[in-house]
Amino acid sequence: MEEEHSIRMDPCSSGKDKPQADQLEFGRKFTDHMFLMDYTGEKGWHAPRIVPYEPLTVDPSAMVFHYGQSVFEGMKAYLTPDGDAQLFRPERNFQRMNHSNNRLCIPSIDETFALKAVKQLIALEKDWIPKAEGTSLYIRPFIISTEPYLGVAPSRHYKFIIILSPVGAYYKEGINPIKIAVENEYVRTVTGGTGEAKTGGNYAASLKAQEVAEEGIAQVLWLDGVERKYIEEVGSMNVFFKINGTVITPALNGSILEGVTRNSVIQLLKQWHVPIEERKISMEEVYQAHKNGSLEEAFGAGTAAVISPIGELVQAGDHLEINDGKTGAIAKRLYDTLTGIQYGKIQDPFGWVEKI
Numbered sequence: 001m002e003e004e005h006s007i008r009m010d011p012c013s014s015g016k017d018k019p020q021a022d023q024l025e026f027g028r029k030f031t032d033h034m035f036l037m038d039y040t041g042e043k044g045w046h047a048p049r050i051v052p053y054e055p056l057t058v059d060p061s062a063m064v065f066h067y068g069q070s071v072f073e074g075m076k077a078y079l080t081p082d083g084d085a086q087l088f089r090p091e092r093n094f095q096r097m098n099h100s101n102n103r104l105c106i107p108s109i110d111e112t113f114a115l116k117a118v119k120q121l122i123a124l125e126k127d128w129i130p131k132a133e134g135t136s137l138y139i140r141p142f143i144i145s146t147e148p149y150l151g152v153a154p155s156r157h158y159k160f161i162i163i164l165s166p167v168g169a170y171y172k173e174g175i176n177p178i179k180i181a182v183e184n185e186y187v188r189t190v191t192g193g194t195g196e197a198k199t200g201g202n203y204a205a206s207l208k209a210q211e212v213a214e215e216g217i218a219q220v221l222w223l224d225g226v227e228r229k230y231i232e233e234v235g236s237m238n239v240f241f242k243i244n245g246t247v248i249t250p251a252l253n254g255s256i257l258e259g260v261t262r263n264s265v266i267q268l269l270k271q272w273h274v275p276i277e278e279r280k281i282s283m284e285e286v287y288q289a290h291k292n293g294s295l296e297e298a299f300g301a302g303t304a305a306v307i308s309p310i311g312e313l314v315q316a317g318d319h320l321e322i323n324d325g326k327t328g329a330i331a332k333r334l335y336d337t338l339t340g341i342q343y344g345k346i347q348d349p350f351g352w353v354e355k356i
């Protein structure tokens with residue numbers, strides 16, 4: 001397979017202006033270059049290259065536009081106090097990408113090669129990693145099906161692309177607690193669907209609920225699609241509730257995305273001897289805990305969202321304030337520890353960090 005070949009470099013001669021730290025929105029600006037490679041049935045994955053960032057030329061009949069056969073990932077590059085660039089558990093993102101590929105009938109990628117590609121791209125774009133506290137270079141690897149064909153079948157042609165975006169906080173609230181609405185009408189996915197794959201369709205299906213949610217809601221909280229009872233995830237992050245000293249997060253059930261940050265939170269809590277349970281948790285249980293005063297904290301965890309405290313849950317007109325709308329101690333400790341490791345400010349006892 002040509003994957004073994006080196007990555008062709010075609011750098012651009014002049015660069016774009018970099019955004020100021022106070023103008024960093026999530027995912028609006030992109031760096032000077034991108035990584036690309038192609039797949040055809042005959043050649044497999046081939047022609048890896050780093051080229052100037054520019055619009056793609058894709059046939060209007062490309063299958064991705066019609067049947068949505070696509071997957072993506074989200075990861076970040078961080079700058080350490082010594083000025084080194086580093087990644088956080090990137091191998092897990094490419095493992096998950098192959099898991100998503102399998103669900104969407106997309107040919108798998110060579111995970112080691114993908115990591116090499118991302119490192120080579122970041123090394124070229126290192127000046128784009130923002131320096132201000134809480135900022136990073138967001139990495140978006142994705143695969144689209146490009147065969148020009150309108151029959152419903154797996155495409156025989158694909159493009160694997162990696163683009164980079166200097167980012168600040170994902171939510172406008174920054175690291176302050178956000179307000180989340182529990183979704184009663186729509187569902188994101190069901191077990192057996194595509195929920196545990198990172199594919200665009202899951203996100204398209206989530207937009208309506210977000211659109212009709214009341215003012216001031218950052219995101220919606222999805223319940224299971226069958227009983228409409230059990231908490232699943234928020235869409236941009238996994239969720240955790242601290243009730244009576246125990247942290248509870250919904251167990252992976254085939255419809256919840258297995259977050260890299262989720263897994264890291266679980267490992268940190270275990271290391272700190274904080275009781276952590278992965279199990280079904282219903283909204284009813286959260287209501288009861290709120291009523292009897294044992295709901296201590298709630299927070300979300302994701303690559304883009306990092307650790308986002310949830311200050312208020314809204315369901316059908318009921319408003320549940322959590323921890324007086326303030327950031328809880330566990331959320332704060334997790335945020336400080338995770339970002340400390342990611343930015344190379346504290347020791348990484350887990351071997352999560354990958355230098356570039």
Ligand code: COI
Pocket residue numbers: 073074075203235236237302303304305
């Ligand atoms: C991420 O956290 O990287 C994600 O992919 C969530 C996203 C939809 C912004």
